Amino acid sequence: MCNILVSMGIFFNMKTTTESSCCQRPDTEQSPQTVCCGAVGGIMKTNPWIEKIQRHATGYIPVVRTGLLFSDRIGTWKARWGVNRMDYRILPTLYAVGEPSSSSPVLVTANYKMSFDILRSNLSGLDAWILVLDTNGINVWCAAGDGTFGTDELVNLIADVKLQDVVSHRTVIVPQLGASGISAHEVLKRCGFRVIYGPVRACDIKSFISNGMKATSEMRNVTFTAMERIILVPIELMITLKYTVLTAVLFALLSGISGFSYYPRLLETEGIVNGAVIIIAWLTGIVLTPLLLPWLPGRSFSVKGFWTGAVVFVILLVSGIITGDSILFPAALAGWFMIIVSITSFLGMNFTGATPVTSLSGVKKEMKYAVPLQLILFTAGLLIWLISRLL
Amino acid sequence: MKYIDNAVTLDLQEESCTGCGMCVTVCPRGVFVIEAGKACIVDRDLCIECGACEKNCPSGAVTVRAGVGCANAILKGMTGGDVSCGCCDSSSGKSSCC
Numbered sequence: 040m041c042n043i044l045v046s047m048g049i050f051f052n053m054k055t056t057t058e059s060s061c062c063q064r065p066d067t068e069q070s071p072q073t074v075c076c077g078a079v080g081g082i083m084k085t086n087p088w089i090e091k092i093q094r095h096a097t098g099y100i101p102v103v104r105t106g107l108l109f110s111d112r113i114g115t116w117k118a119r120w121g122v123n124r125m126d127y128r129i130l131p132t133l134y135a136v137g138e139p140s141s142s143s144p145v146l147v148t149a150n151y152k153m154s155f156d157i158l159r160s161n162l163s164g165l166d167a168w169i170l171v172l173d174t175n176g177i178n179v180w181c182a183a184g185d186g187t188f189g190t191d192e193l194v195n196l197i198a199d200v201k202l203q204d205v206v207s208h209r210t211v212i213v214p215q216l217g218a219s220g221i222s223a224h225e226v227l228k229r230c231g232f233r234v235i236y237g238p239v240r241a242c243d244i245k246s247f248i249s250n251g252m253k254a255t256s257e258m259r260n261v262t263f264t265a266m267e268r269i270i271l272v273p274i275e276l277m278i279t280l281k282y283t284v285l286t287a288v289l290f291a292l293l294s295g296i297s298g299f300s301y302y303p304r305l306l307e308t309e310g311i312v313n314g315a316v317i318i319i320a321w322l323t324g325i326v327l328t329p330l331l332l333p334w335l336p337g338r339s340f341s342v343k344g345f346w347t348g349a350v351v352f353v354i355l356l357v358s359g360i361i362t363g364d365s366i367l368f369p370a371a372l373a374g375w376f377m378i379i380v381s382i383t384s385f386l387g388m389n390f391t392g393a394t395p396v397t398s399l400s401g402v403k404k405e406m407k408y409a410v411p412l413q414l415i416l417f418t419a420g421l422l423i424w425l426i427s428r429l430l
Numbered sequence: 431m432k433y434i435d436n437a438v439t440l441d442l443q444e445e446s447c448t449g450c451g452m453c454v455t456v457c458p459r460g461v462f463v464i465e466a467g468k469a470c471i472v473d474r475d476l477c478i479e480c481g482a483c484e485k486n487c488p489s490g491a492v493t494v495r496a497g498v499g500c501a502n503a504i505l506k507g508m509t510g511g512d513v514s515c516g517c518c519d520s521s522s523g524k525s526s527c528c
Contacts, residue, residue: 399498
């Protein structure tokens with residue numbers, strides 16, 4: 040019996056197993072028993088979001104808290120900044136909140152810990168089962184598109200945890216955004232469980248359940264509010280950081296070119312400024328485009344990004360950060376304009392993958408003209424800027 | 431928020447539709463309504479090609495070429511890799527994208 044707990048412990052990042060013997064209280068046949076065991080203690084110590092581990096006829100079921108701990112919030116924050124984002128996962132199995140019985144609802148989610156935390160933090164006061172699918176630590180929406188939050192995984196896990204022996208009803212509640220991976224009629228055919236699609240947002244689950252599993256049309260529509268857009272900025276920043284720093288360094292180094300010579304002293308003045316221009320263009324592209332998204336002109340994101348770049352170019356010019364006094368200054372200006380807008384247009388286009396409002400066909404359509412244009416603009420801009428320095 | 435018009439591959443064959451309403455339930459963009467016992471497309475340009483409708487249509491009346499609306503994924507595909515975001519790519523370990 041402890042072998043199962045030990046292997047759970049290994050998955051739950053328990054570094055050492057403690058005692059090999061269990062001190063189990065005598066069972067009564069019908070009621071679940073809280074297990075007292077060295078392995079359990081270890082699991083719970085390294086996973087404080089688990090309140091206790093119940094022993095059920097079908098196996099061990101961790102009962103999880105509905106209140107988030109500081110360690111949970113830190114984990115979410117880290118993932119948002121790209122730290123340990125690809126390995127932020129929990130064991131795919133059956134969990135519980137509160138004191139669920141055989142008539143309590145079953146809520147399905149992914150084994151990305153952020154998804155799991157968002158779900159359970161919206162279940163305070165409820166008695167429910169949580170069925171966590173193995174999506175390799177990816178959230179429901181992405182995993183559904185990818186296929187891992189899918190019919191096969193759901194059907195197989197239902198059998199693995201012996202759900203038919205845990206609940207007397209035959210329904211599972213799947214988040215609506217999992218529907219692109221789950222075929223409800225196929226699940227019913229294969230394992231006899233009926234899929235009910237719950238609301239898009241976990242915060243609506245309690246109302247959904249108390250309304251007899253009915254959702255309003257607001258609950259069924261996905262939104263992309265300012266907050267929902269802004270929260271995606273940190274990860275976009277981290278992903279593009281190294282390419283931007285390289286480009287900024289490139290421009291800083293090229294700033295030593297003046298006439299047909301190279302003056303390293305210029306790096307300290309113009310080099311810094313020109314590197315900064317690249318960083319500013321990047322920051323505005325990554326922050327302003329998502330923030331102002333619905334109000335920026337154009338439907339395609341590359342066009343929206345272009346407008347952000349145009350605005351930042353004007354700001355840089357008016358503030359005197361881009362400045363010059365040679366006859367060739369207009370050429371340098373033109374070069375800068377093309378460089379800046381091609382960067383912000385590209386960054387805007389890249390934001391398409393982070394949204395619930397873009398279609399594959401639409402993105403392909405916009406990329407057909409956007410990518411060549413961005414390449415041409417950037418290259419031409421760089422050349423013109425260089426030439427203005429050479430002459 | 432609307433994206434690009436006249437682009438999506440969404441298709442609805444009314445003859446096969448049984449009016450079960452699953453497409454209305456699962457669509458995250460409110461593309462469908464049921465009218466006179468059949469599904470109707472309210473606004474085709476709202477569709478994001480997630481594929482939930484096709485996956486949950488028992489009669490096969492709705493079809494769409496589902497895929498990820500992600501520029502990064504398409505760029506990867508163009509440069510010879512898999513057309514995948516890269517963020518769902520657990521085999522490569524760490525990384526990128528949305």
